[in-house]
Amino acid sequence: MSPIATSNVEIVDIRGTNLQSSLSQDIYHGLQAAEKSLPTLLLYDTKGLRLFEDITYLDEYYLTNAEIKVLEANAAKIAALVPENCQLVELGSGNLRKIEILLNELERAKKSVEYYALDLSLEELHRTFAELPSKSYRYVKCRGFWGTYDDGLNWLNNPMNRKKATWVMSLGSSMGNFSPVEAAGFLRGFARSLGPADSMVIAFDPCKDPERVFRAYNDKKGVTRQFYLNGLSNANAILGFEAFKSGEWDAIGEFDQTLGCHKAYYVPLADTVINNIHIKKGEKIFFEQAFKYAADDCEKLWRDAGLHPTRKFGDDYTCLCPAADIHILSSATPNMNPYQLPTKRTEYVKDVIPTLQDFEAAWALWDTVTTSMVPPTDLLSRPIHLRNSLIFYLGHIPAFMDRHLARATGGAPTEPAEFHSMFERGIDPDVDNPDHCHDHSAIPDEWPSVETLVEYQGQVRTRARSIYFNGQAGDRKVAEALWISFEHETMHLETFLYMLLQHNSTMPPPLVAKPDFKQLAFDSAKTAVPNEWFEIPEQTVEIGLDDPGSDEIPSTSFGWDNEIPRRTAHVPSFMAKARPITNGEYAKYLEECGTEQLPASWVEKSTQNGSQNVMANGERVEVSFLPPTIMLWKPINMAIRTSANGSEKQNHDTNYQPVQNPFNLDKSVYVDLDDCNVGFAHWHPTSVTQNGNKLSGQGNFGGLWEWTSSTLEAHDGFKPMDLYPAYTGRLNLSDSKQRRS
Structure with a gap:
């Protein structure tokens, strides 16, 4: 790796392989394949790069101008996101027209950054940097990298080069030259190189208008054709002889509407032979593709590549046929995302007993929520005034586990033993009558310190780990104690989160990029469909679990006492909307009803003249610690209230969605949840407005608990569980206010 002197900037040779030799082999391999092809890199010699620059100024080639407009409109916003002392590495820098817009904005903002332009052509690096006013920059430092994408990735993977936050950038929609599978593989390598403070910036062309795309790659002046045919001249130079004779070849383009892709081919005008390889007249030799990535294509690509979208800037707010999207992404690869949990049932439930790895993942999440987000x-503090302070749960979770492990193993409580009684049960009174409350632990005059509780928690976790190490987890009592402790902790993880939702000082989780709520709201409005009615037919369903007995571990799952035993239930036919109602819909309903009672997670906006109602314009909703207005698409989260006149008769069209016989369904207790907002895939509810034409199923509620209106009451065969009789024993099962979830 050696610096190359230039009058303007330093250019570093980071090449790791002989590109000419590699391309020569690729040419012959491609011509010998059943479906012949030539490397796309042939297009980008020095002459090819200049021809491509000419293409970017053509009227038909909409991509560059569209991207420049997006950058000009959003450069200040993007620059504000760039960390101080960041290094920007641009893959395939070209003539620097686009990046110059951002560099100028960074300079104007006095933000110190280092910019590295990676390109195949040393000559072009010299030329383009000579035209960049880098000498006038005080805060932006420029350097060039001479090499390929692979060379750039190798440089990024060297820890010596990663002492600063890094933004890896790909402008110019060049990622479209890869198929979706190729792009995912390519981007995955860069995603794995990203640290918590790093990002990728990728530009894509979302336009799939066949005529517009075709004209962009088949211009009237024939500049693109010259660019393509120059690739054959470059191939001749690499091979050392005129393999592709001038005048005997042509280049053609086609738009594949099914794939959303423009493809270009070389075709010989007569039968020809190259190094004993026979090519027939008119036989197409593929050499370039340009895939167009709409929103759904990008979503799949991000998942496959291990990337998490954080912001998007585009022209889709004003343009009927968007032509440029600039995405900012962070790594979502397993080693960089400590939060997201598996969603396949074969992965998130490997055994009836939670594994130690399951506990470690849950503990990491618990620590994040309880110590990093408040x-x-x-x-x-008490975000919900009828419940305990937040600190109660720091003691309740380990005390609950320790109580059950001590009972199952016949051991003594972890000290301090009095924590068992202090943190045994929390407060959960009747909301309408707070004096009506089950037995609970007395609230001490002073809670133990956070440090004391964290130390106690560590001792209990060590006790749990030792059970796995010494093989005790195979005992029925111990296995059930581990199971109930795991379920209890994960349920209270959600308890803690919805308490934080109503807390004024809640902080975002570390390493999680702030979502672009405005874009999410825009996308939700764009894809929204009417929320239709569906009739669910009368049927008999099987619910619950069977417990084999006190000495045997069940083959499927342990269960809480309200889940045991297995039984059938007759469900009469009923009507249901396809999806949950949203904040916006509920706000409109409240306004029409003239009520001033708001859900607890909504806040009123104070003004100089007093309090401004959140429904002032019929749609405005402000949600605590979330941006205003833009959460209208979010499914509403509120307590169930019974009402004597709560029914509403409407005239509506009814859909009939086929319902399988429940006795023919897979009897597994667990299901795959790959496309659902569960397992901390997102830290916010997701839109449901696009699902109004299909009935919601398990996990389809945008990330909310799927509460039901089913009354929690004793059923045939019910008895309080021996392990934890207080679970339902603390409830009044004749009280119709208790609901299942």
């Missing part, structure tokens, strides 16, 4: 001084 200031330590706020743990004494």
Whole structure:
């Protein structure tokens, strides 16, 4: 790796392989294949790069101008996201027209950054940097990298080069030259190189208008054709002889509407032979493709590549046929995302007993939520005034586990033993009558310190780990104690989160990029369909689990006492909307009803003249610690209230969605949840407005608990569980206010 002197900037040779030799082999391999092809890189010699620059100024070639407009409109916003002392590495820098817009904005903002332009052509690096006003920059430092994409990735993977936050950039929609599978594989390598402070910036062309795309690659002046045929001249130079004779070849383009892709081919005008390889007249030799990536294509690509979208800038707000999207992404690869849990049933339930790895993942999440998302001084606060302070749960979770492990193993409580009684049960009173409350632990005059509780928690976790190490987990009592402790902790993880939702000082989880709520709201409005009615037919369903007995571990799953035993239930026919109602829909309903009672997670906006109602314009909703207005698409989360006059008769069209006989369905207790907002795939509810034409199923509620209106009451065969009789024993099962979830 050696620097090359230039009058303007330093250019570093990072090439790791002989590109000419590699391309020579690729040419012959491609011509010998059943479906002949030539490397796309042949297009980008020095002359080819200049011809391509000419293409970017053509009227038909909409991509560059569209991208420039997006950059000009959003450069200040993008620059604000770039960390101080960041290094920007651009893959395939070209003539620097687009990146110059951002560099100028960074300079104007006095943000110190280092910009590295990676390109195949040393000559072009010299030329383009000579035209860039880098000498006038005080805060932006420029350097060039001479090499390929692979060379750039190798440079990024060297820890010596990663002492600063890094943004890897690909402008110019060049990622479209890869098929979706190829693009995912290519981007996955860069995603794995990203650290918590790093990002990728990728530009894509979302336009799939066949005529517009075809004209962009088949211009009237024939500049693109010259660019393509120059690739054959470059191939001749690499091979050392005139394999592709001038005047005997042509280049043609086709738009594949099914794939959303423009493809280009070389075709010989007569039968020809190259190094004993026979090519027939008119036989197409593929050499370039340009895939167009709409929103759904990008979503799949991000998942496949291990990337997490954080922001998007585009012209789709004003343009009927968007032609440029600039995406900012962070890594979502397993080693960089410590939160997201598996969604396949074969992965998230490997055994009846939670594995130690399951516990470690749950503990990492619990620690993040309880120690990183709320200031330590706020743990004494009570976001929900009828419940305990937040700090109670720091003691409740380990005390619950320790109580059950001690009972199952016949061991002594972990010290301090009094934590068992202090943190045994929380407060969960009747909302309408807070004096009506089950037995609960007495609230101490002073809670133990956070440090004491964290130390106690560590001791209990060590106790749990030792059970796995010494083989005790195979005992029925111990296995059930581990199971109930795991379920209890994960359920209270959600308890803690919805308490934080109503807390004023909640902080975002570390390493999670702030979502672009405006874009999410825009996308939701764009894809929304009417929320239709569906009739669910009368049927008999099988629910619950059977427990084999006190000494045997069940083959499927342990269960809470309200889940045992297995039984059937007759469900009469009923009507249901396809999806949950949203904040926006509920706000409109409240306005029409003239009520001032708001859901607890909504806040009123104070003004100089007093309080401004959140429904002032019929649609405005402000949700605590989330941006205003733009959460209208979010499914509403509120407590169930019974009402004598709550029914509403409407005239509506009814859909009939086929319902399988439940006795013919897979009897597994667990299901795959790959496309659902579960397992911390997102830290916010996701839109449901696009699902109004299909009935929601398991996990399709945008990330909310799927509460039902089913009353929690004793059923045939019910008895309180021996392991934890207080679970339903603390409830009044004749109280119709208790609901299942």
